[in-house]
Amino acid sequence: MKLVVHPAVDADRLEALRSAAPEAEWINAVSSSEAQAAMPGVDGFLGKITPAMLARADRLRWVQSFTASLEHYLFPALAAHPCVLTNTRGLFGDVIADQVMGYVLCFARNLHTYVERRIERRYEPEGGESARVDFASGPGVVNAMDRATIYLPRATMGVIGMGGIGCEVARRALAFGMTVRGVDRFPDRVSPPSGVDRVDGLNGLEDLLTWSDFAVIAAPHTPETEGLFDAKILAALRPSTYLINVGRGAIVVLDALVAALRAGSLAGAALDVYEVEPLPPGHPLWSFPNVILTPHTAGYSPVVAERHRALLVDNVRRFVRNEPLLNVVDKALWF
Ligand SMILES: NC(=O)C1=CN([C@@H]2O[C@H](COP(=O)(O)OP(=O)(O)OC[C@H]3O[C@@H](n4cnc5c(N)ncnc54)[C@H](O)[C@@H]3O)[C@@H](O)[C@H]2O)C=CC1
């Protein structure tokens, strides 16, 4: 059994992988030419395979991607190849869902606005001076306190892509008392947490968007999702709805989003991923006070590296024992 890792991993990680298949010949290839030269006779490949490497592989049965997303990874010959492809989806669910709830709480409680006002030393409630409550003036003041906030147990959340991330988002939204629905490419294959109202197929997308107070995109970038959120789909959102994207940037057409924000046809947006990364400093999105922008950091956490390593070790162990691999990719989705 011959296994190639490329790009090369550090000595600790290599040792962990090796311990899962000590009898295998391991090649930790630093350069792509080294990886290419090692391909004849390779059974399994971990990392970033290229068309030139694949062309030299004569008995490859398994390729493990180091990432969850595959839009910069899959190429036609790999999709057509009989090898099993696995990825690292599922490592980020709880971490990214925490970040999504961070955005939701900002919008529901205006926290992002008050962070900006602190910088300006402005003691002013959202809703303007008329929303200021004089707490010394006795009963009745509470009537002014319903302004410009969202009470989450009365709010709805629609999740687009009910996989590892989408289901964890749903779980948290339910814990905050929200009503949650989803759409997915494969509604019959997903395992939503109990309490989710329903999960529809893709033909339910526009209805879901019209229903949602918060619409959360947690889908992958595939030919089907690229540019999916164009002007037509964004028009399904209500002026009171917030759009959140933690899936992939290519799913939301930013020019269309900017136009919709200018027209006030949605309440605001929180984005972690963009059509172009990094988002250029001159991009109009930076100027909207009702937009939260994070630099593709929703998945950052000390636990992710540990989980990444554990998943790879587990899959190596499964591969050498001929057991079913974790995170098998449906290559047909991409071509
Ligand atoms: N913001 C970030 O830092 C990160 C973003 N991601 C992105 O999030 C995506 C989802 O990750 P996971 O939940 O772990 O993957 P997953 O594979 O568990 O879930 C993806 C779900 O989306 C569904 N789906 C596929 N095509 C769809 C479509 N056209 N419309 C609606 N749903 C569709 C799938 O059926 C699946 O249920 C990844 O593909 C990656 O692009 C992943 C990790 C970090």
Ligand SMILES: O=C(O)C(=O)CO
């Ligand atoms: O693995 C991925 O797809 C990521 O976005 C990591 O942040």
